[in-house]
Amino acid sequence: MDRLDREILGVLQEDARISYRDLGARVGLSANAAADRVRRLRRDGVIRGFTVIIDPAADTRTGLVVFIDVTLRSDTTHEVFERAVLTLPGITEVVHVTGGHDYLVRATAADTAALDGLLRRLKREAGVAHSSTRVALRAAPAR
Secondary structure (H helix, E strand, C coil): CCHHHHHHHHHHHHCCCCCHHHHHHHHCCCHHHHHHHHHHHHHCCCCCCCCCCCCCCCCCCCCEEEEEEEEECCCCCHHHHHHHHCCCCCEEEEEECCCCCCEEEEEEECCHHHHHHHHHHHHHHCCEEEEEEEECCCCCCCC
Protein backbone atom coordinates (compact mmCIF):
# COMPACT_ATOMS: atom_id res chain seq x y z
CA MET A 1 0.00 0.00 0.00
CA ASP A 2 1.44 3.35 -1.00
CA ARG A 3 0.66 7.04 -0.44
CA LEU A 4 -2.03 7.06 -3.17
CA ASP A 5 -3.79 4.06 -1.63
CA ARG A 6 -3.84 5.83 1.75
CA GLU A 7 -5.21 8.98 0.09
CA ILE A 8 -7.92 6.94 -1.63
CA LEU A 9 -8.87 5.30 1.66
CA GLY A 10 -9.10 8.71 3.33
CA VAL A 11 -11.40 10.03 0.61
CA LEU A 12 -13.56 6.89 0.73
CA GLN A 13 -13.89 7.19 4.51
CA GLU A 14 -15.29 10.69 4.00
CA ASP A 15 -17.61 9.66 1.15
CA ALA A 16 -17.80 6.00 0.15
CA ARG A 17 -20.28 6.90 -2.61
CA ILE A 18 -17.92 9.21 -4.48
CA SER A 19 -17.67 8.47 -8.21
CA TYR A 20 -14.44 7.05 -9.56
CA ARG A 21 -14.13 10.19 -11.70
CA ASP A 22 -14.32 12.47 -8.64
CA LEU A 23 -12.13 10.14 -6.58
CA GLY A 24 -9.48 10.15 -9.31
CA ALA A 25 -9.61 13.94 -9.55
CA ARG A 26 -9.12 14.25 -5.77
CA VAL A 27 -6.01 12.04 -5.75
CA GLY A 28 -4.56 12.87 -9.18
CA LEU A 29 -5.56 9.74 -11.11
CA SER A 30 -7.87 8.93 -13.99
CA ALA A 31 -11.24 7.41 -13.18
CA ASN A 32 -10.06 4.01 -14.47
CA ALA A 33 -6.87 4.08 -12.41
CA ALA A 34 -8.83 5.04 -9.28
CA ALA A 35 -11.32 2.23 -9.92
CA ASP A 36 -8.49 -0.27 -10.41
CA ARG A 37 -6.92 0.73 -7.11
CA VAL A 38 -10.22 0.47 -5.24
CA ARG A 39 -10.86 -2.98 -6.74
CA ARG A 40 -7.36 -4.09 -5.70
CA LEU A 41 -7.85 -2.73 -2.16
CA ARG A 42 -11.12 -4.69 -1.95
CA ARG A 43 -9.56 -7.86 -3.40
CA ASP A 44 -6.64 -7.62 -0.95
CA GLY A 45 -9.03 -7.24 2.00
CA VAL A 46 -7.95 -3.71 2.89
CA ILE A 47 -11.47 -2.48 2.13
CA ARG A 48 -13.79 -5.02 3.72
CA GLY A 49 -17.03 -3.37 2.68
CA PHE A 50 -19.06 -0.20 2.45
CA THR A 51 -21.67 0.72 5.01
CA VAL A 52 -24.29 3.23 6.04
CA ILE A 53 -23.95 4.84 9.46
CA ILE A 54 -27.31 5.72 10.95
CA ASP A 55 -27.69 8.24 13.76
CA PRO A 56 -29.22 6.25 16.65
CA ALA A 57 -31.55 9.15 17.43
CA ALA A 58 -32.91 9.08 13.87
CA ASP A 59 -33.59 5.34 13.80
CA THR A 60 -36.66 4.98 15.97
CA ARG A 61 -37.05 1.28 15.14
CA THR A 62 -34.12 0.19 17.29
CA GLY A 63 -35.04 1.88 20.55
CA LEU A 64 -31.84 2.01 22.57
CA VAL A 65 -28.31 1.80 21.23
CA VAL A 66 -25.97 0.60 23.97
CA PHE A 67 -22.28 -0.02 24.54
CA ILE A 68 -21.53 -2.80 27.00
CA ASP A 69 -18.08 -3.25 28.52
CA VAL A 70 -17.70 -6.95 29.28
CA THR A 71 -15.37 -8.92 31.53
CA LEU A 72 -15.45 -12.68 31.03
CA ARG A 73 -15.67 -15.29 33.74
CA SER A 74 -12.37 -17.07 34.31
CA ASP A 75 -13.86 -20.32 32.98
CA THR A 76 -14.95 -18.71 29.67
CA THR A 77 -12.67 -18.65 26.66
CA HIS A 78 -12.71 -15.88 24.09
CA GLU A 79 -13.83 -18.34 21.41
CA VAL A 80 -16.79 -19.53 23.49
CA PHE A 81 -17.83 -15.96 24.27
CA GLU A 82 -17.56 -14.79 20.67
CA ARG A 83 -19.63 -17.72 19.38
CA ALA A 84 -22.30 -17.26 22.05
CA VAL A 85 -22.61 -13.48 21.94
CA LEU A 86 -23.11 -13.37 18.18
CA THR A 87 -26.22 -15.55 18.52
CA LEU A 88 -27.93 -13.06 20.82
CA PRO A 89 -30.53 -10.68 19.35
CA GLY A 90 -29.56 -7.04 18.94
CA ILE A 91 -25.78 -7.53 18.98
CA THR A 92 -24.31 -5.35 16.23
CA GLU A 93 -20.59 -5.38 17.00
CA VAL A 94 -18.18 -7.24 19.28
CA VAL A 95 -14.67 -5.87 19.74
CA HIS A 96 -11.84 -7.48 21.74
CA VAL A 97 -10.19 -4.56 23.58
CA THR A 98 -7.32 -3.70 25.89
CA GLY A 99 -7.77 -2.14 29.30
CA GLY A 100 -9.96 -3.08 32.22
CA HIS A 101 -12.47 -5.11 30.19
CA ASP A 102 -12.21 -7.97 27.72
CA TYR A 103 -14.74 -6.81 25.10
CA LEU A 104 -16.82 -3.85 24.00
CA VAL A 105 -20.21 -4.94 22.71
CA ARG A 106 -22.48 -2.65 20.71
CA ALA A 107 -26.13 -3.63 20.72
CA THR A 108 -29.65 -2.39 20.23
CA ALA A 109 -32.61 -3.03 22.50
CA ALA A 110 -36.24 -2.03 22.08
CA ASP A 111 -36.46 -0.67 25.62
CA THR A 112 -34.96 -1.05 29.10
CA ALA A 113 -36.78 -4.33 29.68
CA ALA A 114 -35.21 -5.79 26.51
CA LEU A 115 -31.82 -4.44 27.60
CA ASP A 116 -32.22 -6.13 30.98
CA GLY A 117 -33.00 -9.41 29.21
CA LEU A 118 -29.94 -9.05 26.98
CA LEU A 119 -27.65 -8.38 29.94
CA ARG A 120 -29.03 -11.41 31.79
CA ARG A 121 -28.46 -13.60 28.72
CA LEU A 122 -24.90 -12.32 28.35
CA LYS A 123 -24.17 -13.49 31.88
CA ARG A 124 -26.08 -16.74 31.62
CA GLU A 125 -25.24 -17.86 28.07
CA ALA A 126 -22.03 -16.08 27.06
CA GLY A 127 -19.88 -16.37 30.18
CA VAL A 128 -19.88 -12.73 31.24
CA ALA A 129 -18.78 -12.10 34.83
CA HIS A 130 -19.21 -8.30 34.91
CA SER A 131 -20.63 -5.69 32.59
CA SER A 132 -20.96 -1.93 32.46
CA THR A 133 -23.53 -0.45 30.09
CA ARG A 134 -23.72 2.97 28.48
CA VAL A 135 -26.73 4.19 26.49
CA ALA A 136 -26.12 6.31 23.38
CA LEU A 137 -28.05 9.56 23.54
CA ARG A 138 -27.03 10.86 20.10
CA ALA A 139 -24.18 10.52 17.63
CA ALA A 140 -22.22 13.31 15.99
CA PRO A 141 -21.56 12.79 12.29
CA ALA A 142 -18.22 11.11 11.57
CA ARG A 143 -15.67 13.07 9.58
